[in-house]
Amino acid sequence: MRLTVIGCGYVGLVTGACLAAAGHEVFCTDIDENRIAQLSAGKVPIYEEHLGEVLQRAVKEKKISYTTNTGEAIRAGEVIFICVGTPPKESGEADLSAIDHVARQIAMEARTPKLVVEKSTVPALTGVQLQKALAAYSPDGSIKFQVASNPEFLREGTAVGDFFHPDRIVVGVEDEKSAETLREVYRPILEKQFHCPVHAGKCPANTGGELLVTTISSAELIKHASNSFLALKISYANVIADLCERIGADVEEVTHAMGLDPRIGTQFLKAGLGFGGFCFPKDIQAFIHLSAAIGVDFDMLKAAERVNKQRIDRFFDKVHKALWVIRGKRVAVLGLAFKANTDDIRFAPALEVIRRLLEEGAQIQATDPQAISRTKPFFPNISYVDDPYEAVKGADAALVCTEWPAYKKMDWEKAGHQMSRRLVIDGRNLYDPRKMQALGFEYYSFGRS
Numbered sequence: 001m002r003l004t005v006i007g008c009g010y011v012g013l014v015t016g017a018c019l020a021a022a023g024h025e026v027f028c029t030d031i032d033e034n035r036i037a038q039l040s041a042g043k044v045p046i047y048e049e050h051l052g053e054v055l056q057r058a059v060k061e062k063k064i065s066y067t068t069n070t071g072e073a074i075r076a077g078e079v080i081f082i083c084v085g086t087p088p089k090e091s092g093e094a095d096l097s098a099i100d101h102v103a104r105q106i107a108m109e110a111r112t113p114k115l116v117v118e119k120s121t122v123p124a125l126t127g128v129q130l131q132k133a134l135a136a137y138s139p140d141g142s143i144k145f146q147v148a149s150n151p152e153f154l155r156e157g158t159a160v161g162d163f164f165h166p167d168r169i170v171v172g173v174e175d176e177k178s179a180e181t182l183r184e185v186y187r188p189i190l191e192k193q194f195h196c197p198v199h200a201g202k203c204p205a206n207t208g209g210e211l212l213v214t215t216i217s218s219a220e221l222i223k224h225a226s227n228s229f230l231a232l233k234i235s236y237a238n239v240i241a242d243l244c245e246r247i248g249a250d251v252e253e254v255t256h257a258m259g260l261d262p263r264i265g266t267q268f269l270k271a272g273l274g275f276g277g278f279c280f281p282k283d284i285q286a287f288i289h290l291s292a293a294i295g296v297d298f299d300m301l302k303a304a305e306r307v308n309k310q311r312i313d314r315f316f317d318k319v320h321k322a323l324w325v326i327r328g329k330r331v332a333v334l335g336l337a338f339k340a341n342t343d344d345i346r347f348a349p350a351l352e353v354i355r356r357l358l359e360e361g362a363q364i365q366a367t368d369p370q371a372i373s374r375t376k377p378f379f380p381n382i383s384y385v386d387d388p389y390e391a392v393k394g395a396d397a398a399l400v401c402t403e404w405p406a407y408k409k410m411d412w413e414k415a416g417h418q419m420s421r422r423l424v425i426d427g428r429n430l431y432d433p434r435k436m437q438a439l440g441f442e443y444y445s446f447g448r449s
């Protein structure tokens with residue numbers, strides 16, 4: 001099929017690449033000329049494992065093209081995926097201006113009927129507004145538009161694998177024809193008719209989800225409800241961690257045992273600096289706002305958001321307890337990205353940690369395997385090193401902010417010799433307290449004595 005993707009960010013680019021790998025002809029467009037120029041030159045503007053390989057193959061097979069000419073891209077595809085950003089406003093409400101702008105462009109530029117699919121994460125009832133906007137903006141109402149919702153469930157760092165092996169594909173439609181069209185789009189994915197870069201072409205049998213057809217509002221709600229539930233789990237684990245610290249229990253042992261009940265599951269019960277990224281923080285805010293707007297008080301989510309915001313305060317309680325005076329101290333910050341295996345620093349706890357350390361006069365040496373270049377413009381006056389062993393050289397403390405595998409495997413015996421004080425304050429509970437103490441470290445973490 002001929003598919004258009006509007007917005008070449010973390011969602012749009014992965015969507016376009018994987019649908020091209022599935023055999024469709026994909027037309028990608030973005031208003032960011034630099035991004036389109038990078039893509040056209042074969043560069044990948046974001047770090048996402050396997051994405052480069054999938055894009056390269058798609059370009060070679062002439063399955064994907066990039067343009068800043070949105071009108072041309074709109075006319076080329078029969079199905080249009082809207083993958084633009086929906087950031088939170090000051091109020092917490094989702095800012096849908098990019099969606100509205102794209103709706104106007106589609107209405108003005110289309111010359112044939114289109115299925116317009118909202119893939120960006122949007123609050124429920126957006127589909128209704130999108131339908132109205134398309135009708136209102138089309139010059140003479142001659143072109144008919146159908147709207148559908150097809151939320152993404154991609155996790156940054158594993159997005160390509162998540163797209164090729166979805167637990168579920170959710171499509172919200174208003175008519176059977178739209179459902180059939182989207183079944184056709186995703187058939188090659190569900191039938192594994194693509195070269196999988198994750199499994200080098202041989203996917204295990206049990207990694208195929210199912211395609212669920214529902215209404216547009218249900219599909220929109222499934223996304224917010226799923227993300228918010230995951231965020232709720234994380235905040236729940238963080239309150240358990242606060243309890244463990246006061247009782248002298250171990251949150252890792254408590255949450256592990258809890259998770260052995262399949263009704264609970266062990267994932268997303270990791271205590272620490274809490275959730276960042278461009279999804280959880282904004283999705284929770286949008287969901288709280290939407291619920292309030294329709295008269296349902298989502299107290300649980302407000303509590304989850306409050307707990308998450310307090311993580312930085314809890315972390316600094318430990319920093320102050322360990323360092324006493326921060327001014328003039330040399331502090332190594334290990335990890336800048338909001339989570340491992342991505343270069344994305346949006347809403348990353350590490351940025352707030354650095355801001356507060358600077359405010360209190362610390363000298364910072366920051367490191368991260370992928371996110372240094374994205375961080376530099378925000379904090380140009382701190383030093384950055386690629387090697388974490390370099391970062392801890394001469395440091396009075398090492399603060400771990402991101403759960404990178406490289407930090408998990410860090411040789412603290414070796415690192416300890418470089419430090420001026422063997423002090424680690426671990427925001428992601430990567431290490432065993434007993435082992436760190438045996439190496440002569442003062443070790444602070446969440447939910448463990």
Ligand code: UDX
Nearest residue numbers: 152153154155156268269270274275276277279338339
């Ligand atoms: C999330 C959802 O997982 C995904 O399904 C949705 O499509 C987009 O939002 P993402 O934001 O990429 O994906 O990252 P995720 O892996 O969910 O982690 C989010 C944050 O939670 C990270 O900051 C991570 O460090 C933190 N986290 C995760 C915890 O603090 N504890 C955990 O146990 C798990």
